[in-house]
Amino acid sequence: MDPMLRTLETKRPFNLKSFFFQWEWLLVVFFILINIMNINLSPYYLNADNLRDATMSFLDKAFIVLPMVFVIILGEIDISVGSIVALSSVMMADLYSMGVPMPLAMLCCLLVGTICGMINGLLIVKFKELSSVIITLATMIIFRGIAYIILEDQAKGQFPEWFSFFGWEYVGGVPFILIAFIFFAIIYGLLLHKTTFGRRVYAMGNNLTAARFSGIQVDKIKIIVFTLTGLMAGITAIFLTSRMGSTRPNVATGYELDVIAMVVLGGISTAGGKGRMIGAIIAVFLIGMLSYGLGLVNVPAQVLLIIIGLLLIVAVILSKLKLGKRKALKQ
Template sequence: MEQRTALDKQGYIQRNLLDKKDFSLKGFFLQWEWMLVIILIAVMMINASLSPYFLNYASLRDGTMIFMDKAYIVFPMAMIMILRDIDISVGSTVALSSVVMATMYNSLGVPMELAVVICLAVGALCGFINGLLIVKFKELSAVIVTLGTMILYRGIAYVILEDQASGNFPEWFGFFGWGYVFGIPFILILFIIMAILFGFLLHKTTFGREVFAMGKNPTASRFSGVKVDKIKIIVFTLAGLMAGLTALFLASRMGSTRPNVATMYELDVIAMAALGGVSTAGGKGRIIGTVIAVFIIGYLQYGLGLINIPAQTLLIIVGILLILAVAVPKIKLPAFVKRK
């Protein structure tokens, strides 16, 4: 019976996911990622025309440190959106993880190395709780569940630190946010490694194929033997873990933390994933698209920040990009905006 179930599961995945088409040079260059490349080039040109300090190696290199911390959450967020879910608690998870880490080190005397591990563990725990609630209360949407935990996690952070800041981290901790390896920011190197790992996980493993299958048809996936609940919990836990990693980089870069950090991070992360080609209807998306979108939104914010554009204006621009990213696939446009 178990062998029959395994065969049915494999057959379902093959029928729904292994529908590879013959390679077409035209089709290759009409993919959404090429449109993102064009948008990125346009952003770079606009920023260069607005600020003479933008288009040089040091500026571009160091600019990644400003926006790269939140980019780590984009990878699991893309997987969550492929599953037809959403997680709007990631910013609060970042805040709670960093606050717990700082409190453990400054108030309880925990060694900083252990506090770093605790930070990652708190993030993973928050993500696990999100996933567990979603699979246990299927009548509730992920939006409602993570809205509740968003308020809960942020509230706990305020209970712990109130409205105070906590820092005084050891000198070596600053390497996470400001360190270089062979002249390249450490945060950028690790981002590239994570992009490769998540790309492999999503596109080259059975786990990834099951994620796509669930996004295309959750009910059929469940009846085909895919462990739907287990996969959801794993993906949401990964989101929490990456939020914990983001907390490390953010606290390192700022030199301190407080309960209101990472506010509106969820907006940027969701916008990056959606702009990167991840379908809000589930079942579609690629890591390479989200990587390009990270640099589009990141350099857009960084470049406009160089000319002192107000933060409110940046929020408006990101909101417009998010709306366009969601609306474009629904509009009958030429083939050059085709998503794969």
């Protein structure tokens, strides 16, 4: 072999220290500490049935976390997801009350969520001078307003008995909602980390201009990502409505903040281009089990918000310190 020829390494050599200093491992440590705290706060926390059933109380919004990871890696944001859930749920209940078969009403629920997400994507690529915050703030108000126009301040329910399966039933002793979440988590994880589409999302988040000049159809990808977010909001609407047994125009209020908090705590950079799906998934269960444990001892919801806020501050500070250390090593 010619000694002047060089070989290029396409993969970095494995480094044990770097592996265990990843953000996801710190989340695992947080998760363990939270469980230790909950065990000491309540003697009922370690009940296996209660722990299994606790997932039903927070996994509905977790479906939106999966596509929101893509949105934030792109450097965008979507604060209309809670309103999309409400509108999708209201449309499903209203159609059923008018005599539409429940399976068809559920399909319409998914369709409404998908269309709302597509509208967000189209507006964002059409009006590039406006940030996604402004556009989704506007659609958040519009979608919620339409839900209020349809039902005003009333509630609708009386769904068929089998519909409660999505929110309350088990398959092989495991909550169906947990099985569904694991299925979608695998799909979205593979899409982000093992496909060309995922690599292009990262490229756009790192440098949108460079991605556009390299031939990536950036507008098309943005529309797809926001459409997927709307679709998952529709899925959330089905699980949430099934769990509650009825719906109102004010359901899912504040979901957008919970979802974004889970994604950011999971190590997804709000600047775009960085983060992994597994981190967001760990954060879902971290915040979910924290809420469940504190709920057992009747801790007010306001205190929980303060704790989650502190966790987010710690996450941002630690990520900044980690980034600063990397820059120092490069210099």
